Amino acid sequence: MSLGNVHYDEKLASVYDQMYPIEFDTSLAVDLIASLAPAGGRVLELGVGNGRIALPLAARGFQVHGIDGSEAMLAVLRERDEKGEVTAIEGDFTETGTGHTFDVVTVVLNTFFVATTREQQISCLRMVREQLLADGKFVLEAFDPTPYHGMEKPEFSMRHLDDGAVMLDTLQVDRSHQLMYATHTIIDGGRPETKHHVLRYAFPFELDLLAELAGLRLVDRWEDWERNPYTARSFRHVSVYERADAPA
Ligand SMILES: C[S@@+](CC[C@H](N)C(=O)[O-])C[C@H]1O[C@@H](n2cnc3c(N)ncnc32)[C@H](O)[C@@H]1O
Numbered sequence: 001m002s003l004g005n006v007h008y009d010e011k012l013a014s015v016y017d018q019m020y021p022i023e024f025d026t027s028l029a030v031d032l033i034a035s036l037a038p039a040g041g042r043v044l045e046l047g048v049g050n051g052r053i054a055l056p057l058a059a060r061g062f063q064v065h066g067i068d069g070s071e072a073m074l075a076v077l078r079e080r081d082e083k084g085e086v087t088a089i090e091g092d093f094t095e096t097g098t099g100h101t102f103d104v105v106t107v108v109l110n111t112f113f114v115a116t117t118r119e120q121q122i123s124c125l126r127m128v129r130e131q132l133l134a135d136g137k138f139v140l141e142a143f144d145p146t147p148y149h150g151m152e153k154p155e156f157s158m159r160h161l162d163d164g165a166v167m168l169d170t171l172q173v174d175r176s177h178q179l180m181y182a183t184h185t186i187i188d189g190g191r192p193e194t195k196h197h198v199l200r201y202a203f204p205f206e207l208d209l210l211a212e213l214a215g216l217r218l219v220d221r222w223e224d225w226e227r228n229p230y231t232a233r234s235f236r237h238v239s240v241y242e243r244a245d246a247p248a
Contacts, residue, residue, distance in 0.1 A: 008049070008070035011186060012195060016050055016073065018161040019184075020109070028225035029141070030056045032238065033106055036137045037062060041103035044131060046093040046124075047111035050076035051086060058085035065100065067093045094120050097127045105131055106139040113142065113199035116179065118210065121202065125214035129243060138216060138241040141225075144234060145201040149175050164188055178202065204230075204237055216241040 048066025223234035
């Protein structure tokens with residue numbers, strides 16, 4: 001399926017775990033999300049990918065649902081989910097809801113920014129609101145755009161994937177539209193292919209306003225999954241929202 005902006009094809013899916021070698025963060029994220037849901041509660045992950053977060057949550061007894069636009073990432077998830085514990089559907093979470101309600105809805109690793117217009121971001125947040133139970137929580141992890149918003153020229157970097165493969169990354173920012181254009185090229189001895197990603201970044205205070213427009217309110221913000229305080233020096237945030245009509 002084509003989501004315009006989502007290009008996690010088989011190639012990217014095959015190197016995903018090396019692209020994001022963040023095992024330490026995974027267990028902290030799972031702990032925090034688990035602490036916000038009742039035992040055996042219902043959790044939805046937007047952009048569930050290969051199940052990095054969803055599978056350990058399901059192993060802890062939560063009823064986990066996920067939505068993802070990439071067939072290739074979902075194929076890896078199904079392969080890893082031997083007991084079929086995660087209910088995963090293929091779809092665009094910026095346009096489609098699941099039709100169910102949850103104790104926790106989460107979107108991690110900047111994935112929310114794949115909604116590339118302000119309107120798309122609001123509509124995505126409205127769908128989150130619709131999928132939250134009355135006392136449910138929405139957990140969003142994203143980078144703080146400050147270092148990127150001032151970028152004057154493209155940046156180039158390289159990641160080591162394994163002994164025979166590297167990934168070349170370029171990053172450009174159009175701050176007039178808060179858009180970030182990234183390319184990823186894998187050099188592994190095969191034919192190099194370049195994947196393009198576009199993100200519409202938003203500052204935390206804008207996210208809070210968009211969330212308010214969608215009927216959500218901020219309840220907590222930390223700089224990481226360990227609940228360290230969010231400060232002027234934080235370059236990412238883990239933010240928790242609830243329904244604006246939730247009992248105080
Ligand atoms: C950075 S990965 C995160 C995967 C997983 N949540 C994790 O933490 O490892 C982003 C995921 O979001 C999916 N994705 C991106 N845009 C999407 C969209 N509009 N609708 C559904 N899935 C999307 C991609 O296919 C990919 O699996």
